[in-house]
Amino acid sequence: MMRKIQLPFTQTQKVRYERAIERLQSLSSTANSDASVIVTDTIPVNHEDAFLKGHGTSEVEGELLATVCGVVERVDKLVYVRTLRARYKPEVGDIVVGRIIEVAQKRWRVELNFTQDGVLMLSSMNMPDGSQRRRTSVDELNMRNIFVEHDVVCAEVRSIQHDGSLQLHARSQKYGKLEKGQLLKVDPYLVKRSKHHFHYIESLGIDLIIGCNGFIWVGEHVEVRDPVMIDDQKDDEMMISSSSTKEQSHTPLETRQNICRIGNAVRVLSNLGFTVTVEVITETVNLSNSKNVGIYDMIGSEFHVLVAENEAERRRQKRKK
Amino acid sequence: MEYVNPEGLRLDGRRFNEMRQIVAEVGVVSKADGSAVFEMGNTKVIAAVYGPREIQNKSQQKNGHALVLCEYSMAHFSTGDRRRQKNDRRSTELSLVIRQTMEACILTELLPHSQIDIFLQVLQADGGTRSACINAATLALADAGIPMRDLAVSCSAGYLNSTPLLDLNYVEDSAGGADVTVGILPKLDKVTLLQMDAKLPMETFETVFALASEGCKAIAERVREVLQENTKQLEYRRAS
Numbered sequence: 214m215m216r217k218i219q220l221p222f223t224q225t226q227k228v229r230y231e232r233a234i235e236r237l238q239s240l241s242s243t244a245n246s247d248a249s250v251i252v253t254d255t256i257p258v259n260h261e262d263a264f265l266k267g268h269g270t271s272e273v274e275g276e277l278l279a280t281v282c283g284v285v286e287r288v289d290k291l292v293y294v295r296t297l298r299a300r301y302k303p304e305v306g307d308i309v310v311g312r313i314i315e316v317a318q319k320r321w322r323v324e325l326n327f328t329q330d331g332v333l334m335l336s337s338m339n340m341p342d343g344s345q346r347r348r349t350s351v352d353e354l355n356m357r358n359i360f361v362e363h364d365v366v367c368a369e370v371r372s373i374q375h376d377g378s379l380q381l382h383a384r385s386q387k388y389g390k391l392e393k394g395q396l397l398k399v400d401p402y403l404v405k406r407s408k409h410h411f412h413y414i415e416s417l418g419i420d421l422i423i424g425c426n427g428f429i430w431v432g433e434h435v436e437v438r439d440p441v442m443i444d445d446q447k448d449d450e451m452m453i454s455s456s457s458t459k460e461q462s463h464t465p466l467e468t469r470q471n472i473c474r475i476g477n478a479v480r481v482l483s484n485l486g487f488t489v490t491v492e493v494i495t496e497t498v499n500l501s502n503s504k505n506v507g508i509y510d511m512i513g514s515e516f517h518v519l520v521a522e523n524e525a526e527r528r529r530q531k532r533k534k
Numbered sequence: 535m536e537y538v539n540p541e542g543l544r545l546d547g548r549r550f551n552e553m554r555q556i557v558a559e560v561g562v563v564s565k566a567d568g569s570a571v572f573e574m575g576n577t578k579v580i581a582a583v584y585g586p587r588e589i590q591n592k593s594q595q596k597n598g599h600a601l602v603l604c605e606y607s608m609a610h611f612s613t614g615d616r617r618r619q620k621n622d623r624r625s626t627e628l629s630l631v632i633r634q635t636m637e638a639c640i641l642t643e644l645l646p647h648s649q650i651d652i653f654l655q656v657l658q659a660d661g662g663t664r665s666a667c668i669n670a671a672t673l674a675l676a677d678a679g680i681p682m683r684d685l686a687v688s689c690s691a692g693y694l695n696s697t698p699l700l701d702l703n704y705v706e707d708s709a710g711g712a713d714v715t716v717g718i719l720p721k722l723d724k725v726t727l728l729q730m731d732a733k734l735p736m737e738t739f740e741t742v743f744a745l746a747s748e749g750c751k752a753i754a755e756r757v758r759e760v761l762q763e764n765t766k767q768l769e770y771r772r773a774s
Contacts, residue, residue, distance in 0.1 A: 234771075237770055237771060238767075238770045241769070241770035241773045248769075249762070249765045249766050249769050250765070251676065251758060251761040251762050251765055252676050252682050252684065252685050252761070253682075253683075253684050253685060253720075253721040269681060271641075271683070273721075273722070278721070280641060280681040280682055280683065281676075281679050281680070281681050281682070282676050282677075282679065282761055282764075282765045283679070283765065284765075284769055296679040297679065297765060297768040297769060297772070298561075298567075298568065298677060298678065298679050298768065299567075299678065299679025299680075300567065300585075300586060300587075300679070328585070328586035328587065328588075328645055328647075328648040329587075329588050329647050329648055330588045376646060376647060377645075377646050377647060377648075378647065402768075402772065403772060485771065486767075486768060486771035486772060487771060487772065488772050488773075
């Protein structure tokens with residue numbers, strides 16, 4: 214979460230940090246414009262043209278006012294305010310990471326940093342064995358075999374109901390329970406929606422899932438198996454499963470260290486309020502490796518300053534192009 | 535006792551229409567959705583907002599509206615003498631007053647089936663905690679990105695030694711004169727809170743009320759500056 218940074222900066226670090234932040238400010242295109250608004254600011258619109266008022270706006274006595282703090286966005290005729298620090302606003306098809314907080318009748322309740330708990334129905338889950346059939350009351354009784362409370366899961370937003378409640382589904386092999394890793398929480402405005410939210414960092418053997426709701430999963434890489442293949446292999450697997458599960462339950466130390474390193478990179482970026490993308494994360498990890506910063510020292514003040522300087526440089530280069 | 539000396543200066547050296555120094559900051563509690571510290575002179579309040587989140591007590595759920603809950607408490611060390619009891623009647627009453635004021639400015643109809651918790655803790659009490667709490671809560675709600683009609687701000691004024699006084703401190707507050715706490719919505723030009731704990735003649739009340747609303751407007755300016763600065767900073771840090 215982007216909060217006031219309260220790190221024990223030395224005098225030089227403080228100066229360097231402030232300089233980096235100033236550079237970021239001067240590089241930003243919106244910092245000096247009037248695009249950012251706060252509650253009750255008037256949003257300038259041309260009243261002769263028809264316009265549509267979107268989220269975060271309200272019309273009072275012919276004036277369009279902002280109801281939240283954020284940045285004014287205009288898409289064709291639509292005028293809306295994009296909030297910065299706020300809870301997650303779901304869209305259908307978003308990939309989210311969440312935590313199961315309740316096993317209820319035919320459904321799991323999932324904490325997603327949304328205004329309500331998300332709902333994952335038993336019927337919108339793939340069966341563990343991959344078979345397609347109606348869910349019976351026996352399946353309902355065995356729901357705890359799939360997910361129990363406090364499990365971390367990955368799913369997709371299926372629909373948003375009229376009353377605002379959120380339905381999830383996990384109808385793919387890539388969704389489901391996440392194990393052997395860390396869950397990090399960042400502000401949802403730091404995550405950009407993109408084509409890919411699942412990332413496999415091959416060099417480190419790590420899976421990274423950047424959920425649209427600001428929950429980020431860093432875990433040991435697991436092979437996603439083709440569901441068709443599973444059907445064929447089922448018989449062989451039965452025989453080897455007993456031996457393979459034992460082997461898989463152990464995560465090597467190196468992988469664990471990599472998880473922590475990526476986790477700390479995400480923490481630093483979110484502390485500084487920088488957008489969290491896979492490129493920036495890997496760059497931060499590489500920076501820590503090249504500067505020989507230990508995993509624990511990554512959340513110290515020196516590395517925060519380094520990342521801020523690096524980000525300012527990165528944005529400057531990007532702008533030059 | 536003399537609260538305003540012949541030169542027109544009050545006990546702490548202010549003039550009748552001067553406020554104490556305001557220090558405001560958002561984003562002070564890391565785990566909260568929104569948070570703020572608001573200081574007026576020696577009065578210091580910390581506010582934390584959680585939510586909108588799933589309703590914990592389903593029986594309290596209102597149809598199509600968010601539930602706003604507020605808890606006001608004074609730290610044991612906030613006053614000169616150590617305070618002992620925690621949930622006294624004064625706190626309960628203040629929680630209710632602040633809740634009603636904040637509920638009036640939050641667009642609750644946009645957040646159905648959810649609740650918003652506002653926690654207010656007085657760290658130092660030197661008069662005007664009610665106003666400071668409302669101002670801190672407003673900042674914290676705006677920081678949490680909760681849609682609001684307007685930024686509710688509050689300020690108090692009193693009447694001592696036949697002089698209307700803005701922003702009473704503890705000594706002036708406990709002098710026995712009238713204490714008028716006013717909460718307004720500056721943009722919509724509406725009054726959301728008006729409390730007075732003594733009697734005043736009609737004409738005097740009007741001057742005191744006008745003074746308090748002037749104070750509110752000055753505070754609104756400060757609150758807006760803080761939020762503007764914060765919003766800009768979040769945006770340029772994020773932008774890439």
